[in-house]
Amino acid sequence: MAAVKLDDIRVEPLNTNHNFSEFYCTSDDLNDFIRNDALREQECMLSRTYLFSYEEEVVGFVSLSADSVGAPKLRREDVVRKKSSDRPAYSVLPCVLIGRLAVAKKYERQGIGKYILNWAIGLITNVVCKSVGCRYITVDPKTESLQFYTESGLGFTQMEAFKPGRPETRYYINLYKLLND
Ligand SMILES: CC(C)(COP(=O)(O)OP(=O)(O)OC[C@H]1O[C@@H](n2cnc3c(N)ncnc32)[C@H](O)[C@@H]1OP(=O)(O)O)[C@@H](O)C(=O)NCCC(=O)NCCS
Numbered sequence: 001m002a003a004v005k006l007d008d009i010r011v012e013p014l015n016t017n018h019n020f021s022e023f024y025c026t027s028d029d030l031n032d033f034i035r036n037d038a039l040r041e042q043e044c045m046l047s048r049t050y051l052f053s054y055e056e057e058v059v060g061f062v063s064l065s066a067d068s069v070g071a072p073k074l075r076r077e078d079v080v081r082k083k084s085s086d087r088p089a090y091s092v093l094p095c096v097l098i099g100r101l102a103v104a105k106k107y108e109r110q111g112i113g114k115y116i117l118n119w120a121i122g123l124i125t126n127v128v129c130k131s132v133g134c135r136y137i138t139v140d141p142k143t144e145s146l147q148f149y150t151e152s153g154l155g156f157t158q159m160e161a162f163k164p165g166r167p168e169t170r171y172y173i174n175l176y177k178l179l180n181d
Helices: 028-043 112-131 143-150 175-180
Strands: 010-013 048-054 057-070 092-103 136-139 171-174
Touching (some): 028 048, 057 112, 057 136, 112 143
Parallel strands (some): 092 136
Antiparallel strands (some): 010 048, 057 092
């Protein structure tokens, strides 16, 4: 199979005409999501899913939802503080959750996951953040895909654990830092 030309990847929102019988990624959970749950979730306004196609074939997808993050789960330097003191100004802060992200197994390790992640961050920073307050991006990586996020160079940081000895599985990007540093 020839290498995918990233410039030729097409993005479109999920709709009722899409068929995923041929789509297969290495996560059963994500195969089940795109086949059985994505459209229903979208119709219920719980998430929006975007499909990435190459030569008429779906090669990956991402789904996004509005979410919130508790200040105690953020690193000290990422918390918004009161002007007059060092105390957190808000106990809960707005974010977008990258709920699902997958690339078809036969197209893995060609940069498509990175392309999808960058596209999602572009949408969040250029559209969401310019119309709705949103300071963080969150994600709950599967163990086997952790490196994909941590080595992206985008500043994914592990959330603080609520209980000692029980590390958080969620990661986040501080968009304020990403856009202003
Ligand atoms: C994780 C996933 C999205 C990566 O997609 P991909 O198109 O293969 O990723 P890319 O080619 O863009 O990889 C970019 C970088 O991420 C890292 N990476 C990607 N897959 C990796 C893996 N399996 N192990 C270690 N590092 C990995 C590498 O640093 C890679 O750069 P390199 O190829 O130059 O070394 C894809 O493997 C997938 O869909 N897996 C199953 C579903 C899943 O786990 N989704 C994430 C759930 S939150």
